[in-house]
Amino acid sequence: MKKIKVLIIEDSKLMQKILSKALSSDPEIDVIGIAEDPLIARDLIKKLNPDVLTLDIMLPHMDGITFLRNLMRLRPMPTVMVSTLTENGSALALEALAIGAVDYLPKPKCNALTDLSIFEKELIHTVKNAASATFVKSVAPIIENKFSENLFQSDLLKKELIVIGASTGGIEAIETILLQLPQILPPILIVQHIKKEFSSAFPERIRRLYGLLISEAEDNSEIFGGHIYIAPGHAHLTVRKQKNGYITCLQDTPEVNRHKPSIDELFMSVANVAGTHSIGILLTGMGTDGAQGLKAIHDAGGVTIAQDEKSSIVWGMPGNAVKIGAADYIVPLNAIPLKILQILDAKMLGVSATQ
DSSP states (O other): OOOEEEEEEOOOHHHHHHHHHHHHTSTTEEEEEEESSHHHHHHHHHHHOOSEEEEOSSOSSSOHHHHHHHHHHHSOOOEEEEOTHHHHOHHHHHHHHHHTOOEEEOOOOTTOHHHHHHHHHHHHHHHHHHHTOOOOOOOOOOOOOTTHHHHHTSTHHHHOEEEEEEOTTHHHHHHHHHTTSOSSSSOEEEEEOOOHHHHTHHHHHHHHHHOOOEEEOOTTOBOOTTOEEEOOTTSEEEEEEETTEEEEEEEOOOOBTTBSSOHHHHHHHHHHHTGGGEEEEEOSBSSSTTHHHHHHHHHTTOEEEEEOTTTOSOBSHHHHHHHTTOOSEEEOGGGHHHHHHHHHHHHHHTSOTTO
């Protein structure tokens, strides 16, 4: 059996021991080296060719964010951020994910044996998941926003709902899509599997960097065209219909498919209330969450898109959707924005958007 080769990039001697001991306890993982700073890591990567990196943010000579940015530009590989700052510095954690880190874990409180045991199990699970990630470089196409003026006059802004679900690799994928779309669009509702400590920082990051109308969804709020709503990390986001449109609903109920928020919960509610007036998009991520929900939108007459395997960091969720016949279109990430606009254009013209 081929083991997963892991290189630890960490300057704390104590954390080096904790990480090495935890990972080495699993028979499927081989810790092949430890680097105290990114300069040493750079040489070890060339020499040892690891499958996965664990990376701290605060490091000597070069911070982990700068190192990650250089790594993803020159030699992309699965990277798990392990840092104290990922717990309190949510903006840095999200920046790492947007650059290309597969996942992040806060360092454990070393004086608590229970926390340490939980951390060790989560670290092993996360590293194994990261080992299955793939990376491809893609160039986003230039999109002419010729649809925006028509949409401004269209009742699609009131009737149509666009829903997006993502997990591993999703921060980068969602930003790629949103930045290529015109702002005059039907409402967009998004579920990204994310720890609740970081969920409010995600819309704040997009609003601060790109100036989009985006917010964390609240309970019982009217949904408006031209606005983006992100599910909070502590509740399922669903949609209810009212006389003049739709409203958001938050439900603090048990996890679905091991997730809260769950993509299936949002997608299925939209299938029920919007039906043919819905567009469902399922992006990169591990597991099955969102596949049945995308199928529900498809069966209700909505239009559905699954990210293709080549452009997905992990083709678990979209792959499962494709297997059950849930996707009308299987599309590379950089072509999804144009496909959304083409679907909306077809709807305005009154022709089938799935032909």
